[in-house]
Amino acid sequence: FVxxxxxxxxxxxxxxxxxxxxxxxxxxxxxxxxxxxIERIEKSDKAWANYILGVADQMKNRGYKFTGFNLYLDGNxxxxxxxxxxxxxxxxxAFALNYINNIGISKMDLALISQKAxxxxxxxxxxxxxxxxxxxxKKDQAVMLDCRSMKYVYIPLKLDGYKLVLLNTNVKHSxxxxxxxxxxxxxxxxxxxxKEHFPKISSLRDVSLEMLEKFVxxxxxxxxxxxxxxxxxxxxxxxxxDQLGNGxxxxxxxxxxxxxxxxSKDYEVSCKELDFLVDFVKDFDGVLGARMMGGGFGxxxxxxxxxERIDVLIEQIKAAYQRExxxxxxxxxxxxxxxxxxxx
Numbered sequence: 001f002v003x004x005x006x007x008x009x010x011x012x013x014x015x016x017x018x019x020x021x022x023x024x025x026x027x028x029x030x031x032x033x034x035x036x037x038i039e040r041i042e043k044s045d046k047a048w049a050n051y052i053l054g055v056a057d058q059m060k061n062r063g064y065k066f067t068g069f070n071l072y073l074d075g076n077x078x079x080x081x082x083x084x085x086x087x088x089x090x091x092x093x094a095f096a097l098n099y100i101n102n103i104g105i106s107k108m109d110l111a112l113i114s115q116k117a118x119x120x121x122x123x124x125x126x127x128x129x130x131x132x133x134x135x136x137x138k139k140d141q142a143v144m145l146d147c148r149s150m151k152y153v154y155i156p157l158k159l160d161g162y163k164l165v166l167l168n169t170n171v172k173h174s175x176x177x178x179x180x181x182x183x184x185x186x187x188x189x190x191x192x193x194x195k196e197h198f199p200k201i202s203s204l205r206d207v208s209l210e211m212l213e214k215f216v217x218x219x220x221x222x223x224x225x226x227x228x229x230x231x232x233x234x235x236x237x238x239x240x241x242d243q244l245g246n247g248x249x250x251x252x253x254x255x256x257x258x259x260x261x262x263x264s265k266d267y268e269v270s271c272k273e274l275d276f277l278v279d280f281v282k283d284f285d286g287v288l289g290a291r292m293m294g295g296g297f298g299x300x301x302x303x304x305x306x307x308e309r310i311d312v313l314i315e316q317i318k319a320a321y322q323r324e325x326x327x328x329x330x331x332x333x334x335x336x337x338x339x340x341x342x343x344x
């Protein structure tokens with residue numbers, strides 16, 4: 001189970017049809033142009049282009065017909081900040097190509113196409129959460145997704161008197177993509193070991209801590225830690241849905257702190273900069289909860305902060321972060337928003 005939400009920062013693509021079979025892609029952020037043909041779509045040495053090319057490749061592989069196109073890319077999602085900018089780009093591209101070619105691909109398939117594009121062209125074996133949130137996000141709503149059945153339910157996100165604040169470390173340690181794939185492999189190994197004794201087990205969703213203690217911990221303590229984190233986090237997501245439904249933001253905040261502790265100490269995908277930010281706000285009056293975002297090793301923390309305390313916190317934590325790391329800290333007050341949609 002996961003519970004993401006889309007926010008009011010986005011990746012924007014402007015797309016038009018061409019009369020040939022070429023793709024002309026331009027990134028405003030990188031001031032780069034990439035041109036290639038639809039007949040033979042290959043990975044580029046431009047990382048940003050691969051997310052677009054990967055989507056076109058997956059659509060082509062599924063038999064969808066589309067013309068050559070021009071695509072202009074811009075946005076205000078901080079890159080490398082753990083805010084799923086890659087998923088946003090993939091889903092915006094899939095949405096746009098589907099729209100201008102009148103293909104009729106379902107929203108769920110747009111998300112799945114985008115996920116597969118990231119697997120194949122970016123080399124990150126990500127789950128479905130980021131792409132799902134980018135397609136299905138709704139303003140003032142979080143969404144609880146069962147990643148196995150793909151069933152989902154919207155949960156009203158009522159933050160009366162509080163706001164969501166992102167604190168960007170402005171660091172991106174190079175371990176992030178490789179570490180994600182390693183963690184996924186470790187969790188899959190844990191499931192395999194338990195499956196030897198319980199053949200019907202198919203994922204950590206079906207596993208208890210007792211099973212992990214008995215069948216995984218004796219074989220590999222690191223695999224045990226990673227699997228145990230996932231089992232604990234599944235329980236936290238279910239509790240978080242209940243807390244949101246009850247309007248108990250204090251309990252929700254406590255779950256966020258617990259999640260960060262697990263990500264830092266057990267799943268081991270945090271870093272000293274992220275841990276510093278979470279530790280700083282733990283006892284700060286007006287902060288209900290904080291945790292890292294994204295794949296880790298840099299990027300942002302997500303914080304729930306009382307409205308009147310936001311400015312003073314940002315001022316103090318920016319100064320403390322600068323003293324500690326000699327780095328600038330960026331802060332963004334955000335709101336939930338809709339996922340991929342036509343805006344012009």
